[in-house]
Amino acid sequence: MTTLRHILAIAKNTFRETIRDRVLYAILVFSLVFLGFTLIISSISLGTDLHIMRSLGLAGMYIFSIIITVFLGTSLIYKEIEKRTLYFILAKPISRGEVVIGKFIGLLASVSVCVLGMFLVYLGMIAYKGGGFDVIALLSGLYTLLDLSVLIALSILFSTFATPLASAMYAVVIIYVGHSLDIIMQAVRTSGPFARAVADVMYYLLPNLEKFDIRNLVVYGMHPSLASIASVIAYAAVYCALLLYIATLSFRSREL
Amino acid sequence: MKHSARPSQAETIFAAGIIVAGCILVIFLQIIANRVQPQLPPEPLVLFPVPVIHAVDVGMDSAAASLVWLNLIQQIGQFAGTYQGFVSDLDAITTLDPQFAYPYAFAALMGPALDPAHEKEAIAIGEKGVARRIPDWEIPFYVGATYNVLKDRDNAQRYFAIAAAMPDIPPSVRIGALSYGSGDSKRETTRQIWESIYATTKDDLTREEAKEYLKHLDILDTLEVAVAAYRTDTGQLPDSIDTLVNKKYLPAYPEDPFNVDFAIQPNGQVIATVHSTK
Numbered sequence: 001m002t003t004l005r006h007i008l009a010i011a012k013n014t015f016r017e018t019i020r021d022r023v024l025y026a027i028l029v030f031s032l033v034f035l036g037f038t039l040i041i042s043s044i045s046l047g048t049d050l051h052i053m054r055s056l057g058l059a060g061m062y063i064f065s066i067i068i069t070v071f072l073g074t075s076l077i078y079k080e081i082e083k084r085t086l087y088f089i090l091a092k093p094i095s096r097g098e099v100v101i102g103k104f105i106g107l108l109a110s111v112s113v114c115v116l117g118m119f120l121v122y123l124g125m126i127a128y129k130g131g132g133f134d135v136i137a138l139l140s141g142l143y144t145l146l147d148l149s150v151l152i153a154l155s156i157l158f159s160t161f162a163t164p165l166a167s168a169m170y171a172v173v174i175i176y177v178g179h180s181l182d183i184i185m186q187a188v189r190t191s192g193p194f195a196r197a198v199a200d201v202m203y204y205l206l207p208n209l210e211k212f213d214i215r216n217l218v219v220y221g222m223h224p225s226l227a228s229i230a231s232v233i234a235y236a237a238v239y240c241a242l243l244l245y246i247a248t249l250s251f252r253s254r255e256l
Numbered sequence: 257m258k259h260s261a262r263p264s265q266a267e268t269i270f271a272a273g274i275i276v277a278g279c280i281l282v283i284f285l286q287i288i289a290n291r292v293q294p295q296l297p298p299e300p301l302v303l304f305p306v307p308v309i310h311a312v313d314v315g316m317d318s319a320a321a322s323l324v325w326l327n328l329i330q331q332i333g334q335f336a337g338t339y340q341g342f343v344s345d346l347d348a349i350t351t352l353d354p355q356f357a358y359p360y361a362f363a364a365l366m367g368p369a370l371d372p373a374h375e376k377e378a379i380a381i382g383e384k385g386v387a388r389r390i391p392d393w394e395i396p397f398y399v400g401a402t403y404n405v406l407k408d409r410d411n412a413q414r415y416f417a418i419a420a421a422m423p424d425i426p427p428s429v430r431i432g433a434l435s436y437g438s439g440d441s442k443r444e445t446t447r448q449i450w451e452s453i454y455a456t457t458k459d460d461l462t463r464e465e466a467k468e469y470l471k472h473l474d475i476l477d478t479l480e481v482a483v484a485a486y487r488t489d490t491g492q493l494p495d496s497i498d499t500l501v502n503k504k505y506l507p508a509y510p511e512d513p514f515n516v517d518f519a520i521q522p523n524g525q526v527i528a529t530v531h532s533t534k
Contacts, residue, residue, distance in 0.1 A: 047458025059319030179314035
């Protein structure tokens with residue numbers, strides 16, 4: 001119970017701190033401007049306006065969600081170490097693991113609020129254009145949050161040992177590779193055994209972010225099966241737990 | 257320690273005035289620069305090959321296809337229908353996002369008009385959409401309409417039958433698709449096809465194309481009525497359309513949207529011919 005109280009206290013504080021960040025609101029405003037832009041641009045799409053709004057809207061929300069996540073997550077712990085505010089927290093009987101998990105939950109809550117805001121605007125626009133209530137887009141939102149939870153855990157891990165700029169670069173590389181693993185596997189199919197072995201290791205160890213991508217399905221009103229949804233949730237949960245555990249170890253090994 | 261004083265109202269107004277004047281000067285210089293810069297002819301945007309787009313779009317294939325589609329629409333508008341990359345762009349769109357239905361139909365119907373050099377490839381894109389069983393009646397219907405224009409009745413009938421079997425086809429269009437080839441008048445069949453397209457399309461370019469075809473058919477009908485009236489009065493067919501104009505059976509030589517000439521057949525029917533420079 002005490003552990004849970006500590007984690008929730010840190011989470012609440014992290015949420016308050018991140019949700020007040022002015023740069024976050026600037027990114028959110030840009031994302032809403034982008035969504036409005038898709039509404040305008042869809043009017044010149046020769047009758048495919050709903051398709052354009054769905055495909056560009058979902059893609060835009062994903063890109064802005066990543067920007068928010070990487071921007072907030074990569075400086076989370078590093079900032080506290082630099083400002084020395086972490087010492088006050090660790091002086092109390094709060095473990096580094098509790099700090100890491102609390103930061104994760106707090107940041108996930110902030111990012112969820114941002115994603116929810118963007119989705120509400122997106123759903124409003126689709127309904128305005130006569131697309132009705134896009135229920136399946138809500139599933140895409142859930143998958144986006146699972147994707148972002150892995151990225152948050154990754155960003156927190158990086159922020160335990162790297163500067164915000166370096167952490168952001170690592171995160172961007174992982175995001176790109178995470179979406180390209182299927183392409184890499186296809187590309188090495190005709191290569192030698194060593195290349196295939198390296199690709200296999202990368203494929204199974206690196207976060208396969210394509211698992212969380214159902215945007216292409218949502219555009220056509222299709223949805224994954226219950227078994228698929230359950231496996232993706234389990235994958236995200238286990239991967240986040242592993243990353244947070246490694247982040248805790250990294251944080252513990254750091255001399256403050 | 258000296259504290260910095262808050263600016264006075266006069267200073268604030270002066271600063272605002274400087275900023276406004278600066279913005280006006282920037283806008284003015286931009287207008288001047290646009291006028292004096294040489295106007296280069298617009299160049300079409302060259303797209304990366306599909307495998308490159310697929311590799312860098314981090315899984316957002318549908319969004320990438322949408323952007324290529326929007327770019328294509330802009331290029332058609334900018335290059336007044338002579339855009340050379342029409343078919344290759346549509347091929348890229350349908351490869352990146354195979355479920356994006358409308359580009360298949362658009363390629364089949366508008367391809368021969370907008371990119372005559374790649375007419376076969378454009379129709380092949382439409383046929384690809386039918387082969388992939390994309391659930392959109394417009395794809396086989398537009399392929400059938402194009403084959404009808406090319407006077408390939410067998411293929412036209414085949415694709416109209418496929419369109420007629422699709423669940424989302426409007427009832428009035430379905431009747432026309434089912435009855436293709438069963439009536440005597442090919443022109444009436446063709447008119448029904450274009451009327452269906454005109455009534456159902458949400459796309460201005462396609463509606464414009466349908467309107468032009470219907471106008472062309474109206475002109476043929478009007479000419480045949482004038483030929484029939486001339487034959488009734490004189491007992492023989494006119495030599496040419498110019499005779500009908502000279503004898504006041506027509507107010508003027510009709511301006512066809514496809515810039516074709518007209519010839520009168522021995523049975524009184526009027527057909528379109530290649531435009532000759534007079």
